[in-house]
Amino acid sequence: MTGIAHYLYHKTQSHSDYGNLMRALKIILILCTLTTFILCQSQNSIPYLHLIDEENPSFIIGEGDIHDPTARLYKYIIQYYVDVNGNIYIENIQERAIDKYDNKGNYLFSFGKKGQGPGEFPFGIPPFAANSKGFLYVGSLNKKIMIFNPDGTYRDEVNFPEELKYHFLAKIKIDYADRIYVLSYSTKDKEITVSRFGSDLNNYKIINNAEARPPTAIGTHGDRPDFDFDQHNNLYLTDNYDYTIYVYSPQGQLLRTFTQKFKKKKIIPEDFIHLNEKGEISELSGTDEVLKGLEDKDRFWPAVFGIDILEDDIYVWTSHQDKEGKFIIDIYDKNFNKKAKSSFYNHIRFKVAQIQKNKLYTLNIGSDDKELKKKVGLISGYNTPCELLVYPLMPIDR
Numbered sequence: 001m002t003g004i005a006h007y008l009y010h011k012t013q014s015h016s017d018y019g020n021l022m023r024a025l026k027i028i029l030i031l032c033t034l035t036t037f038i039l040c041q042s043q044n045s046i047p048y049l050h051l052i053d054e055e056n057p058s059f060i061i062g063e064g065d066i067h068d069p070t071a072r073l074y075k076y077i078i079q080y081y082v083d084v085n086g087n088i089y090i091e092n093i094q095e096r097a098i099d100k101y102d103n104k105g106n107y108l109f110s111f112g113k114k115g116q117g118p119g120e121f122p123f124g125i126p127p128f129a130a131n132s133k134g135f136l137y138v139g140s141l142n143k144k145i146m147i148f149n150p151d152g153t154y155r156d157e158v159n160f161p162e163e164l165k166y167h168f169l170a171k172i173k174i175d176y177a178d179r180i181y182v183l184s185y186s187t188k189d190k191e192i193t194v195s196r197f198g199s200d201l202n203n204y205k206i207i208n209n210a211e212a213r214p215p216t217a218i219g220t221h222g223d224r225p226d227f228d229f230d231q232h233n234n235l236y237l238t239d240n241y242d243y244t245i246y247v248y249s250p251q252g253q254l255l256r257t258f259t260q261k262f263k264k265k266k267i268i269p270e271d272f273i274h275l276n277e278k279g280e281i282s283e284l285s286g287t288d289e290v291l292k293g294l295e296d297k298d299r300f301w302p303a304v305f306g307i308d309i310l311e312d313d314i315y316v317w318t319s320h321q322d323k324e325g326k327f328i329i330d331i332y333d334k335n336f337n338k339k340a341k342s343s344f345y346n347h348i349r350f351k352v353a354q355i356q357k358n359k360l361y362t363l364n365i366g367s368d369d370k371e372l373k374k375k376v377g378l379i380s381g382y383n384t385p386c387e388l389l390v391y392p393l394m395p396i397d398r
Helices: 002-015 018-044 287-292 370-375
Strands: 059-061 080-082 088-092 097-101 107-111 128-130 136-139 144-148 154-159 168-174 180-186 191-197 204-211 227-229 235-239 244-248 254-259 273-275 281-283 304-310 313-321 327-333 338-344 353-356 359-363 388-392
Touching: 080 128, 080 359, 088 128, 088 388, 128 168, 136 168, 168 227, 204 235, 204 244, 227 304, 235 304, 304 353
Parallel strands: none
Antiparallel strands: 059 388, 080 088, 088 097, 097 107, 128 136, 136 144, 144 154, 168 180, 180 191, 191 204, 227 235, 235 244, 244 254, 273 281, 304 313, 313 327, 327 338, 353 359, 359 388
């Protein structure tokens, strides 16, 4: 472009030729238009994909006749976990237990029960995860992790390390080598930590330690980092606020940092109107405290709230929504080249939809009710989650 301007200057100075001036301006206009067109085409060339056929799930857990005594029905579900073999573990709030299903949706047995003793849950179901052998690991409010045997019986409990004594467990995941990763946070130290434990929980290594962003009540409005593993057991960890993904080796070495520009949405009070577990529209409890704790620079929704790794593809759940209220998913290859985008219903606080083993697992929070969608905010689902739907995933390269 500089060469054209140089040419334009000398031509007009040497010949005072108005025709040359107009021809040069036309060239500049054509080049600008062509550049804009190429950039737009580059963006538009990223295909939008439908992940699933929403009318044809492989199976549904929690579906059945309320009058059928053999049906396993749920009033409300937030947590579930899928192990590397495709077995599914679902929190049972009514019985205060964790129900296990096989990879076809058949109920097998349950872990734990309501109570104060070993292997019992006094105040609801803490975060949990299971390894490839069927051992179940469950957090607790007293800074311990309980271990259950593959047959559902209680085995042991292990204290949190002294270094993490002020931390609360927020999430557990297990890699393909059965190493246990724990996301914890401390309101005292104002930090969020990812630690890796061995299967016996007797040794650990801190992989990532970051300053907590306000508010410190992690998960209040989607500020809970997410992580997943590729087939080589590399850890992919999100920084939700800035659309940043850190990739760590199984040994804890930082391999790569990927950052994507993102226009974040400003938080407004109406965003905290939600559909509660009773199916009623109300303001989320604690909203005033959350808003008061946010300075202007922090009054934005996180850029992303989830990540799923499927073979060589990376799915990043962003906080942008489409016209139906579904969250936009950016899809990358293993080198973070953008391949496609999609969208699906999810929950920005709890991430109730996830992609694993060529399947999409999701709680039934979606709805076609347009009027309801106008009444609730970004933090809400559109249905009371009481079923888990499992869909075969459509291939990306189609």
